[in-house]
Amino acid sequence: MQMNANQWDSLWINACIATMQAGYGLLPNAAIACQNGQIAWLGPMIELPASPSTLAKNVYDLAGKCLTPGLIDCHTHLVYAGNRANEFELLLQGQTYAAIAKSGGGIQATVSATRSISEQDLFTVSLARAQTMLAQGVTTIEIKSGYGLNLETELKILRVAKRIGEVLPVTIKSTFLGAHSLPVEYKNDAESYIDKVCNEMIPAIAAAGLAQAVDVFCEKIGFNLAQAKRVFQAAKAHGLSIKCHAEQLSDMGASMLASQYQACSVDHLEFLSEPGVKAIAQSNTVAVLLPGAYYFLQEKQLPPLALLQEYGVPIAIATDCNPGTSPTTSLVLMMNMACTLFKMTPEQAWAGVTTHAAQALGLAQTHGALALGMQADFAIWDVAHPRDVVYQFGAAPLYSLVKHGKVVDMS
Ligand code: DI6
Ligand code: FE
Numbered sequence: 001m002q003m004n005a006n007q008w009d010s011l012w013i014n015a016c017i018a019t020m021q022a023g024y025g026l027l028p029n030a031a032i033a034c035q036n037g038q039i040a041w042l043g044p045m046i047e048l049p050a051s052p053s054t055l056a057k058n059v060y061d062l063a064g065k066c067l068t069p070g071l072i073d074c075h076t077h078l079v080y081a082g083n084r085a086n087e088f089e090l091l092l093q094g095q096t097y098a099a100i101a102k103s104g105g106g107i108q109a110t111v112s113a114t115r116s117i118s119e120q121d122l123f124t125v126s127l128a129r130a131q132t133m134l135a136q137g138v139t140t141i142e143i144k145s146g147y148g149l150n151l152e153t154e155l156k157i158l159r160v161a162k163r164i165g166e167v168l169p170v171t172i173k174s175t176f177l178g179a180h181s182l183p184v185e186y187k188n189d190a191e192s193y194i195d196k197v198c199n200e201m202i203p204a205i206a207a208a209g210l211a212q213a214v215d216v217f218c219e220k221i222g223f224n225l226a227q228a229k230r231v232f233q234a235a236k237a238h239g240l241s242i243k244c245h246a247e248q249l250s251d252m253g254a255s256m257l258a259s260q261y262q263a264c265s266v267d268h269l270e271f272l273s274e275p276g277v278k279a280i281a282q283s284n285t286v287a288v289l290l291p292g293a294y295y296f297l298q299e300k301q302l303p304p305l306a307l308l309q310e311y312g313v314p315i316a317i318a319t320d321c322n323p324g325t326s327p328t329t330s331l332v333l334m335m336n337m338a339c340t341l342f343k344m345t346p347e348q349a350w351a352g353v354t355t356h357a358a359q360a361l362g363l364a365q366t367h368g369a370l371a372l373g374m375q376a377d378f379a380i381w382d383v384a385h386p387r388d389v390v391y392q393f394g395a396a397p398l399y400s401l402v403k404h405g406k407v408v409d410m411s
Contacts, residue, residue, distance in 0.1 A: 008033040008040050009405055011056035015067040017042070018386045019370040020354045023347055026386075032067065034376035034405035042370060060407075065399055066386055068350070069368055070139025070377035072357035073331045075267050075288050075318035077177075078133075079126040079157045079164075080147045082113030084323045088296075097297050097325060098221050098249065106221075107147070107181040110323050114147040114157065123160045129321065130164050132329040135410060136396035137379035137389075139403050141170055142318075142361055144215055146177030150185075151201050154178055158210035169403035171377075173361045175243055176202065176211040179223050179231050194227045198234035206238035212362070213241035213264060218254035225257055232261040241362060247271040248293070259283040265316065265360040269303045270294065277304060281311035286360040288316045289352070291337035292326035305342050315344070316360045317352030336393040346390035376405035 011033040019025035019042070031048055033041040033056055041048075052059045087105050091097065100106050114122065133141060143161040148154035158174050165172030178197040186193035205211050214235035216228040222245070223231075232242050241264045246254035248268035255266040256279040266280060267288035280287055287308050293299075308315055317338045320326035328334070335349040344352065358368025366375045380400040381389050389397065401408040 005054050006057050008035050008056040010034055010058040010060070010407075011041075011052055012060045012062055012067060012380070013045060013048075013052050014064060015062040015380070016064060016384060017370060018066065018068045018350065020069050020350065021369050021371060024350065024386055025369075032370065032378070037376055037404040037406075039370060039372055039374050039376050042372060062380060064384060066381045066383050066388070068137075068379050068381065068386055068389075069354045069370055070379050070401065070403065071137045071331050071353045072140040072361065072363070072368055073133060073138050073318050073321070073353070074142045074265065074316050074357040074360040075290060075320050076141055076143055077146060077320070077322035078129050078141065078143045079122060079145070079160045080110050080114050080323055081117040081122055081125060082110055082323065084109060084327075087324065091297065101181075101221050106324055108184065110147045111149050111181070111183065115150070115153045119156050119160060122156065123163055126160055127164055127167070129329050130168055130170065133331065134168060134170060134401060134408065135398065136330055136332050137381070137398045137401060138331055139170055139377040139379070139401065140173070140358075140361070140363065140367055142173045142175060144175040144177040145211070146180030146215070146217075149178065149181065149183035151204055154201060154205065155208065155210065158205065158208075162210060169406065169408050171363075171367070173213070173363070174211045175213040175215045176205050176240070177215040177217070178202070179216040179227065181217065181222060190223065190227060194223070194230055198230055202231075202234045202238055202240070206240060211240060213243050215243040215245060216254075217245040218252050218257075219245065219249055220252075221249070225253060228254060228257060232258070236261065243267065247276065251276070255280055259285045264362055267318070268293065270299060270301045272304055274304070274307055277307045277311050277313065280308075281313050286314045286316050286356055288318055288360055289338060289342060290318055290320040290326060291334050291341050292328045293320045294341060295337055296326055303342060305344065314356040314359055315348065315352055316356040317344075317349055318357065330396065332389060332396040333393055335390045339390060346387040349390050350386055376402060378402045
């Protein structure tokens with residue numbers, strides 16, 4: 001076949017490529033090319049149609065380094081103000097998360113801080129967190145609101161999330177989590193607050209195009225099943241996807257309900273029972289496990305990994321980046337913890353932050369794997385095999401990051 005000179009924008013050669021199609025989908029001694037932000041060629045070096053320098057304007061020789069899809073953090077509460085290190089000390093002294101929340105700390109503390117900060121300052125602190133994620137190979141982040149609990153502040157958070165995606169080379173998917181906690185103004189009147197979430201907040205946020213999904217914290221210290229159902233119905237009516245914080249501290253049956261509403265994901269799941277697993281397996285829902293929260297709260301109840309696997313449920317891993325239960329921005333550390341705490345394999349942890357995380361965000365057609373026509377989002381690691389990234393906890397041996405076909409300037 002006749003090839004045009006410089007037919008591609010960029011070409012990476014001599015890479016060990018993990019396509020993440022069927023497990024790692026490893027291609028040793030491989031090359032990948034992109035054109036207009038999409039993957040235009042992918043395969044073994046020996047199948048390259050001509051010598052590399054004639055094929056692309058930019059050629060990068062990776063000398064055996066590992067190239068993977070860019071990581072996807074599919075559950076974060078990245079946009080918030082303040083810090084709750086004081087509560088960490090209480091947790092260490094044996095107080096429970098629920099007791100701290102009841103006594104006025106917890107989510108409420110972050111709501112106060114997030115309401116009072118200016119939009120610009122909220123952007124600055126949140127942007128810094130997002131930058132640390134990029135430095136560890138992340139190219140897509142889901143960001144939840146939920147520390148405003150009034151329309152004005154929820155909109156402020158979602159605008160900040162959107163702006164992060166405008167200034168950084170990262171895809172942002174935003175989720176409205178108005179039903180995160182009952183704001184003090186509605187003390188003892190959860191029904192009226194849910195009325196407001198469904199009748200005012202969801203319509204306004206959908207109209208502004210500031211969220212693609214709606215989430216509910218379904219828990220004894222959050223909202224009950226009937227309230228979650230109302231929120232899901234309102235989300236559906238406005239064409240928004242559904243997610244749910246489910247079965248983190250107790251078995252409420254929220255996973256089952258959310259699956260019935262074709263939720264994109266149900267998240268946490270420590271207390272998930274077999275009927276819940278079955279319900280998830282029957283829908284297109286992804287199970288998102290959050291080892292950071294499990295670790296930080298020193299939980300004892302493990303999510304039912306074996307059952308989820310037995311029923312073929314796709315499992316994603318995320319940071320849950322938030323100030324109260326998972327103050328981390330390291331998705332790479334979460335991959336390690338998914339193995340040590342939840343007994344996943346490094347290969348499963350990789351699927352958890354690539355293909356399955358993309359599915360949890362409704363992005364599986366374009367993100368999370370390396371194949372012709374998919375977005376050219378990838379991370380290049382200073383290691384020879386992808387398992388090394390999971391193994392080196394506390395480090396993220398990122399060599400280079402590519403977003404939409406362009407090398408990200410990390411300086
Ligand atoms: N799940 C969590 O892990 C966070 N919220 C939630 O619904 C915790 C939020 C916090 O404590 O600030
Ligand atoms: Fe969360």
